[in-house]
Amino acid sequence: MFRIHQVVLLVVLLPACVGAAETAAIPGAWPGLGGERFAALVAEFNAMEDEPVVNLVPNAEAWRWLETRVPRFECADPEVERVYWYRWWALRKHLRRDPGSGRQVLTEFITKPRPISSALGHHLMEGRWLKDQTPYDDYVLYWLRGKDGARQDHLHKYSQWFAYALWQRWLVTQDSEGWKRLLDDLVADYQAWEGERMRPDGLFWQHDVWDAMEESISGGRKVRNVRPTISAYMYGNAMALAKLAELSGRTELAREFNDRATLLRSRLQAVLWDESLVFFGSVTEELKRIPVREAIGFIPWYFGLPEAGRGFERAWLQAVDTSGFRASYGLTTAERRHPQFRSHGTGTCEWDGAVWPFATSQTLTAWARVIRDYPQTAMTSRDYFDAFVSYVRSHRYDGKLYLGEYQDETNGAWLKGPDPRSRWYNHSTFADLLIEGVVGLRPREDGTLEVSPLLPPETWAWFCLDRVAYHGREVSILWDREGRKYGRGAGLQVWVDGQCVARSDRLERLTAPLP
Secondary structure, three states, X not given: OOOOOOOOOOOOOOOOOOOOOOOOOOOOOOOOOOOHHHXXXXXXXXXXXXOOOOOOOOXXXXXXXXXXXXXXXXXXXXXXXXXXXXXXXXXXXXXXXXXOOOOEEEOOOOOOOOOOOOOHHHHHHHHOOOOOOHHHHHHHXXXXXXXXXXXXXXXXXXXXXXXXXXXXXXXXXXXXXXXXXXXXXXXXXXXXXXXXXEOOOOOEEOOHHHHOOOOOOOOOOOOXXXXXXXXXXXXXXXXXXXXHHHHOOOXXXXXHHHHHHHHHHHHHHHHHEEOOOOEEOOEOOOOOEOOOOEHHHHHHHHHOOOOOOOOHHHHHHHHHOOOOXXXXXXXXXXXXXXXXXXXXXXXXXXXXXXXXXXXXXXXXXXXXXXXXXXXXXXXXXXXXXXXXXXXXXXXXXXXXXXXXXXXXXXOOOEOOOOOHHHOOOOOOOOHHHHHHHHHOEXXXXXXXXXXXXXXXXXXXXXXXXXXXXXXXXXXXXXXXXXXXXXXOOOEEEEEEOOEEEEEEOOOOOEEEEOO
């Protein structure tokens, strides 16, 4: 959707996969990773705890389901590898069949059968990497046409970046016909949001609770504050609809949505940028500034909204400041220096500072974009990777792998504890952060394959992301610092359908035409 501008990057195009130094021969086609180790991990997860809720795919069938759908991944950090497979294992628990429509859908709480729309964007961003997209095809149709052919009433209960996530899914799957069939539904959905939440000045308002971020410092369940969340989401949606309309040959519609996006960008930057805080913040209905930095101020970069070169990137210094958002167990949802930090009680869904995987996923996605697409000195790949590793380490409870709602920032305690509804909480991404973020497979519209790792070179000695379904091909990405792990020589390599298309001796951006 967005044109990518790189400043100083070495691009290596090597169809024969021979490095500049030609230090090692690379024998034959890439055979791919076997599944035995990963099957053993899934068996371990199955035995780790009980199975109080059984939906479409029970534990007993978990590996059979994952084996043919999930990109295989291993790396030199066993905890990262384990959490990667644990997250797919946990996601599979949330697949169920809607009794009304018969479609496959995803739940958020394991104890509640009806889908909730708050994490819909996260669900689509994560699921786009599965080889079989049938559940997600069903899931999209459930939301857009699942009520007697019309949109579900509760789709708009929470703010959405639905169209944007669908566009990002298309960048992986290239399902143009599916997109075209849904264009008018998505346009109608956008127009409905304009009728419900758009102000005369073109920005959008929302109660914090319906941003899925209740009990925040800046918000309230009844106030109509203008928040960086919903206006940034609608910018992303408008850009996505402009791209889809362009693909469909509907140039006038594309122009209309580009104009909407341009207006939202201009208004959000003018109204929500607070130079005294050096941050995007919320304002009241009367446009009075609310003096607090919250993680929602990073969201505009998720969609590439802030214009480069205007100093907005200075906000990211707060992400690595221990008085800002950096804590021992992750990124907080409000700045730690604020007098109301963690002041709203415990266990009532407060977003006044506790660590939420929902927000961490948004912030890390935005962070990766800043490093790659914005000329700046505030952030490095090391900063991003350290935050990612903190997220990995947070997946623990009582000595076992765990995923819950939200956590204490200092000791990692899950604030809902063993509450049944909080187990396997499907409210965030992980695989998407690893695949596009750390490993660096960046989906594009064109026929160029781009890999831009954010893994610092001194960290893992090796990794392999294997069997990724991308543009109808199968992509594998290998890093082998010493050349001893995979027998394909040292360095970074990109393989398509078993053939090497590019390599470098270093961890750096590679591009190659898809064969």
